[in-house]
Amino acid sequence: MDPNQVQASPASQPVPVQSAPVQPVAQTPQPPIETPKGGNKKLILTLAVVLVAVLSLVGAGTYYLSSNSNNSAQTQSSQNTFTPTPTITSAPSEPEITSKGTSDNSLEEDAKVLDQNINNLNSDVSSVDSSFSDQQTDLN
Amino acid sequence: MKIFSFILACILLLSVVSISYAQGAIKRDNLRSGSTSAQRQAIQAQNQTERMENLRERGYKEIDRRIASLEKLIDRLSQMKRLSSEQLEDYKSQIQENIDGLTALRAKIEADTDLTTLQTDVKSIVSGYRIYAFFMQYIHLNAAYDRAYTVYNNMNTVYGKLNTRIEEAKTNGQDVSELTTLLSDMNAKLNDAKTLLDAGLAELSGLSASGYPDNKSKLTDGRSKLKTIHQDLKAAHIDGRKIINELRQLNKQSSDTTPTETPAI
Numbered sequence: 001m002d003p004n005q006v007q008a009s010p011a012s013q014p015v016p017v018q019s020a021p022v023q024p025v026a027q028t029p030q031p032p033i034e035t036p037k038g039g040n041k042k043l044i045l046t047l048a049v050v051l052v053a054v055l056s057l058v059g060a061g062t063y064y065l066s067s068n069s070n071n072s073a074q075t076q077s078s079q080n081t082f083t084p085t086p087t088i089t090s091a092p093s094e095p096e097i098t099s100k101g102t103s104d105n106s107l108e109e110d111a112k113v114l115d116q117n118i119n120n121l122n123s124d125v126s127s128v129d130s131s132f133s134d135q136q137t138d139l140n
Numbered sequence: 141m142k143i144f145s146f147i148l149a150c151i152l153l154l155s156v157v158s159i160s161y162a163q164g165a166i167k168r169d170n171l172r173s174g175s176t177s178a179q180r181q182a183i184q185a186q187n188q189t190e191r192m193e194n195l196r197e198r199g200y201k202e203i204d205r206r207i208a209s210l211e212k213l214i215d216r217l218s219q220m221k222r223l224s225s226e227q228l229e230d231y232k233s234q235i236q237e238n239i240d241g242l243t244a245l246r247a248k249i250e251a252d253t254d255l256t257t258l259q260t261d262v263k264s265i266v267s268g269y270r271i272y273a274f275f276m277q278y279i280h281l282n283a284a285y286d287r288a289y290t291v292y293n294n295m296n297t298v299y300g301k302l303n304t305r306i307e308e309a310k311t312n313g314q315d316v317s318e319l320t321t322l323l324s325d326m327n328a329k330l331n332d333a334k335t336l337l338d339a340g341l342a343e344l345s346g347l348s349a350s351g352y353p354d355n356k357s358k359l360t361d362g363r364s365k366l367k368t369i370h371q372d373l374k375a376a377h378i379d380g381r382k383i384i385n386e387l388r389q390l391n392k393q394s395s396d397t398t399p400t401e402t403p404a405i
Contacts, residue, residue: 102305107301110297114291117287122370
């Protein structure tokens with residue numbers, strides 16, 4: 001073998017090409033892509049919850065109102081008002097003019113009788129007013 | 141995403157609270173009304189009994205009040221001067237019939253066992269006894285007219301006395317012009333009252349309980365006339381009072397100016 005002969009480096013030697021085996025790449029788990037089917041589920045769930053909440057509110061409100069209206073109806077039925085029937089006070093006896101004199105004293109006595117007459121008439125007119133204002137009450 | 145979760149949490153919280161409230165309300169309702177059908181029925185029966193008792197008491201109260209008023213009307217009738225004895229007996233008889241009817245109705249209400257019958261009977265206190273309404277108005281009106289007539293007669297008597305006194309004063313040379321004006325006004329008021337008294341009494345005389353409520357307009361007109369009569373008589377009374385006071389003043393002035401006679405020595 002020639003010593004000057006440069007020995008070929010192993011690098012220059014043709015290297016047989018070897019195909020390295022493809023290692024599987026460790027992949028990080030991807031979040032599942034939301035499919036349209038999963039979105040519908042959430043929407044339905046949300047709607048259901050809202051519906052339940054609304055129904056509960058409506059139910060509670062209805063119960064509250066109905067119990068209140070029952071109470072008020074009972075109160076109303078037990079508190080039927082009546083227009084008081086006019087009471088009649090026994091009529092006072094009517095004084096009359098008895099003296100025939102025309103003196104001052106006699107006229108003063110007459111004036112007192114007339115005062116009493118007018119007071120009694122006032123009372124009678126009030127009784128008439130009461131009897132007309134007694135609109136027959138509806139007893140249901 | 142966070143906002144959505146927050147809203148969702150809020151809705152859930154709200155729904156839980158609402159459901160809890162509703163359940164609580166229903167529980168309370170159940171406790172109140174009784175959880176079993178038997179309890180509910182017992183409570184319903186108790187409610188109906190209470191309602192009937194309440195209605196019965198109201199019926200008693202109205203009937204008793206009407207009977208008391210009608211009995212007092214009979215007393216009032218007895219004091220009326222212008223009624224004939226036949227009219228008086230006729231009215232008393234009708235009022236007594238009304239009282240008897242109400243007394244019988246009271247007994248029926250006491251014996252009623254079902255709510256529907258009781259309600260009908262209590263209603264009939266008003267619907268079946270309209271005669272009560274008629275008599276309350278009619279007798280009161282007649283009583284007031286009766287009184288007004290007496291007042292008119294008394295005032296007319298006093299008017300005559302005042303006229304005599306004014307003529308005397310005039311003869312004595314006193315100034316009676318103001319008194320004459322007052323007396324004239326008193327006379328006019330008395331005449332107006334008399335005209336309305338006659339018309340009102342004529343209007344009332346033909347009315348009967350059987351014609352009620354068709355004759356209610358005549359009762360109302362009678363009441364309207366009475367109000368005017370009342371005003372006329374009050375005005376005449378004021379005139380009379382003024383004249384009496386003026387006459388006293390004139391008399392006093394006259395006695396003050398008359399020279400006292402010196403006793404003869």
